[in-house]
Amino acid sequence: MAAALVLAMAASTTPALAHWNGTGQDIASIHIYPYSYNSTWQTPLNRALSNWNATSSPANFYKSSNSGSTLTVKSYSNTWYGYYTRCGGMCMYVKLNSRTINRDASNWANFVTSVFVHELGHALNLAHNSVTSIMNHSRNRNGMIKPQPHDVSDVNAYY
Template identity: 60%
Template sequence: MPRSLAIAIAAILVAVVGATPAAAHWYGAGMTQPNFTIRPYSYNSSWQGPMDRSLSNWNATPTPAYISKSSGSSSSVVATSYSDTWYGLYSSYGSYFQIKLNSRTISGDASNFSNFVTSVFVHELGHGLSLAHNDLTSIMNHGRNRNTLTTPQAHDNSDVNSYY
């Protein structure tokens, strides 16, 4: 096949199929749509406000993400003390998920409790939006400062927009 024909075919495939951004970080167990629900949760005010802010922080992004509460949702969040060392854990079950927030580690390491809870929950919801961990300035960076970084960053928004 002539080189010019191969280049033309490659250009058409990129235009039709779309190019995968080189910097995209995708998680294989996210939701199939960027709009999903989570079962309503009820915690004391030190947890409820930061958790609600987490949903608002994603909903305010320039992405198609919209996360709301619905009593009919199979997806859920549980905040309680676990003996493990993680702060948050996202588990996918196909069409729904469960997020666990570890009150023991969060309380033990937070200098700004409200921001820490928000950061952890926004991060775990990012997995629901098909985002994987990365090493950038990102809510999905495992080493981010959870006391200060509470909103999805430009890279997170770009990945959501690229995926959906």
Template identity: 40%
Template sequence: MALPSFAVKPYDYNSQWQGPMDRALSSWNVTPTPVWITKSSSAPNSIVAAQYPGVTWFGLYTPHGSKPGRYFDIKLNSLNLSKTTYYFDRFVTQVLVHELGHSLSLVDNPVTSQRSIMTYGLDHSLYYVPQQYDINDVNNYYG
């Protein structure tokens, strides 16, 4: 994404998914970041939760096109995510917050000793929203 403010297509899932997914969006909409994620039926960006067999990933971010018209889709793999019964809702939120991080230009496993939502293996029962490092990172990128 070229901009920290964008819309995604509305999605409609059962309450087990909808709430945790909405929480991921709203958890990025915090001051002091320039991030503002909304929903709009005309948005080019999409978030889809579905069963993707034969793969190990929980979430997948895929950009399309080039800046400034770049858009993305995010896939949540319900097949793999559903294997987790331990704080399932927070796991869904954590994975979507992470994938949205990619849409905000953040990269995997940043070189830092601080906690980051972009690091693999973060305990999702405790850390499932953007961390201070991530907020600083976004502010640095768009500031």
């Protein structure tokens, strides 16, 4: 009986602590219009895409000139670092706030990567949580720059 319970638990596709918000994209292969910023920004932004693509999940972020999805980096008066908005099942808008990032980052490139990886997590339907996760508001943005095992597990279970 115990072996059957363990087997049933192993076959379950939903992590016990899954954190989804259902406001992300319909599929995990997500295109974004090619963004062009100076190399100071471009490198950590591209690293964010690569960090998701390197996971053992179906996440696949790529640039396409046919995409309606955009990334905008500029100074906003708001207090947030990044903001994700769904504009359809195959469309997203991501904004990064250069004002708050520049103000609070001690490792600037890592901070930018962490914020963008987090916003891409929302595109993958991930919700905020309080575990060791890129989706945790209290994470160390100067150090955590990759999706964590919990994030990958949630994406794998969702898609």
